[in-house]
Amino acid sequence: MEADEFSIKEMYKELRGEYNKVSWKILTCNNQGRPTWIFALYLEIQRKLYTKDRLGNWGIITDVTCYLCSTTPETHQHLFFE
Ligand SMILES: [Zn+2]
Incomplete structure (x- = not known):
């Protein structure tokens, strides 16, 4: 791919920005628990309860x-x- 070629992927990366991955992501993503439990867990992890x-x-x-x-x-x- 040439340097001046437009790429949706690159534009998405630019718009999204860079963030550090959080260590607790595995607890909340793909968790099969009830949504209310996962929400409470998310609040607890953020110390927002x-x-x-x-x-x-x-x-x-x-x-x-x-x-x-x-x-x-x-x-x-x-x-x-x-
Ligand atoms: Zn007590």
Whole structure:
């Protein structure tokens, strides 16, 4: 192919730009789980789930205590890893 020849592929690459691949792509792409689960997983990976500590920071709620254990604030770390 000559250098000045138009290519749809090259134009697409230019328009799309370059982004780094994310390591969690394999968890969400081609996942056979329910769409709501995959969406919740995506939100969790992005740390966008509405945990009580986030809602408290925004002033939406005042009680940020974990609903499950009632001992510590409900944070991302506490809910999924503690
Ligand atoms: Zn708890």
